[in-house]
Amino acid sequence: MNQIFAFLILSGILVASINGRVDVVVSSAISSAEAAVERAISLIAVVSLWLGIARVAEKAGLIGAMSRAIAPFFRWLFPSIPEGHPALGCILMNLSANMLGFGNAATPFGLKAMQELQSLNEQPDTASEAMCTFLAVNTSSVTLVPATLVALRASAGSRNPSEIVGAVLFATTCSTMAAIAGDYVMRMANKKFVKR
Amino acid sequence: MIMTVEMMNSGASWVLPILIFLVFVYANIKKVNIFENFVEGAKDGLLMAARLLPYLIGIYVAVGIFRESGAIDILVNLLSPILSLVKAPAEVLFLSIVRSLSGPAALGMMLEIFDTHGPDSFIGRLASTLIGSTDTTFYIIAVYFGSVGVRKTRYSIPVGLFADFVSFLASVYIVRKMFK
Numbered sequence: 001m002n003q004i005f006a007f008l009i010l011s012g013i014l015v016a017s018i019n020g021r022v023d024v025v026v027s028s029a030i031s032s033a034e035a036a037v038e039r040a041i042s043l044i045a046v047v048s049l050w051l052g053i054a055r056v057a058e059k060a061g062l063i064g065a066m067s068r069a070i071a072p073f074f075r076w077l078f079p080s081i082p083e084g085h086p087a088l089g090c091i092l093m094n095l096s097a098n099m100l101g102f103g104n105a106a107t108p109f110g111l112k113a114m115q116e117l118q119s120l121n122e123q124p125d126t127a128s129e130a131m132c133t134f135l136a137v138n139t140s141s142v143t144l145v146p147a148t149l150v151a152l153r154a155s156a157g158s159r160n161p162s163e164i165v166g167a168v169l170f171a172t173t174c175s176t177m178a179a180i181a182g183d184y185v186m187r188m189a190n191k192k193f194v195k196r
Numbered sequence: 197m198i199m200t201v202e203m204m205n206s207g208a209s210w211v212l213p214i215l216i217f218l219v220f221v222y223a224n225i226k227k228v229n230i231f232e233n234f235v236e237g238a239k240d241g242l243l244m245a246a247r248l249l250p251y252l253i254g255i256y257v258a259v260g261i262f263r264e265s266g267a268i269d270i271l272v273n274l275l276s277p278i279l280s281l282v283k284a285p286a287e288v289l290f291l292s293i294v295r296s297l298s299g300p301a302a303l304g305m306m307l308e309i310f311d312t313h314g315p316d317s318f319i320g321r322l323a324s325t326l327i328g329s330t331d332t333t334f335y336i337i338a339v340y341f342g343s344v345g346v347r348k349t350r351y352s353i354p355v356g357l358f359a360d361f362v363s364f365l366a367s368v369y370i371v372r373k374m375f376k
Contacts, residue, residue, distance in 0.1 A: 008258035016265035032260030036252040048241030055237025060223035140359035141331035156310035168328035175363035186351040
């Protein structure tokens with residue numbers, strides 16, 4: 001991120017000087033900063049609105065209901081976790097929160113899940129198979145309701161802010177399947193090479 | 197079952213109203229104090245927007261200078277063979293790289309695209325789809341493994357990046373297909 005930031009600004013200044021338009025640098029920097037502040041203020045509205053609703057849903061136990069609903073689908077992904085172990089519950093809560101678009105609520109469950117998985121791990125400095133699978137699914141982002149995204153589009157003046165929901169579902173399904181497949185292939189390949 | 201584009205579009209505008217309705221009915225049944233929790237959550241929104249502000253300024257300024265100076269045109273020319281192959285604008289390629297590193301920065305970049313091109317432009321829709329279907333791969337892997345002291349992450353990063361790449365291709369494909 002550091003490098004990208006430096007690259008954007010340095011190359012911008014260089015190109016502007018070469019093109020003989022150095023004045024553009026300062027004027028665009030200031031107008032951009034102003035646009036950023038305006039954007040942040042309009043963000044307060046949508047983000048507060050959505051997080052308010054999300055909190056009501058969370059307190060009502062929607063995440064728990066969701067995790068019971070998806071449990072059968074995710075049980076088979078983690079064959080190395082013993083039946084009834086708390087790790088699976090934490091993983092399901094984390095994935096459910098992510099699916100419903102409650103990013104903030106997801107992280108504590110995710111970190112708890114990692115602790116539980118670590119207690120099953122034979123080599124504490126090396127990722128276990130279940131950890132790799134969990135993170136593969138987690139980082140591929142399983143989204144059912146991209147609510148924050150829709151709210152952000154609305155605040156930017158979109159005529160139909162939720163029109164991208166279908167596209168997001170398609171793309172996220174593709175990437176989650178790719179993550180599960182990729183994880184499976186790597187797990188099998190590792191088993192073959194590292195026979196303990 | 198084949199869903200048409202029209203069905204998906206009209207269905208999508210129902211998603212949020214229905215969700216909010218169900219949440220409030222469910223919360224009422226469970227006797228949750230709706231208003232108090234709403235206000236409590238909205239307070240988090242205030243903090244979140246405040247936390248995002250420095251990221252927004254950084255990204256907006258960097259992208260602004262990069263665009264206005266004409267540097268972006270040079271980059272687009274350099275990348276045009278790849279970009280025409282996947283049919284994606286340069287900004288989105290950048291966005292997908294930033295996305296795997298920093299969530300707030302990627303969010304800022306998407307909002308910058310909304311402000312410059314409009315959320316209903318091709319690039320605006322593509323940016324939305326990309327943000328909605330990916331997550332901050334490097335950040336999550338670093339934080340989650342770091343929290344339990346795992347140093348050898350094995351194949352986690354390649355698998356995560358592979359999924360991000362699939363997500364990128366799928367986003368470009370579906371946005372081209374759905375919105376003509």
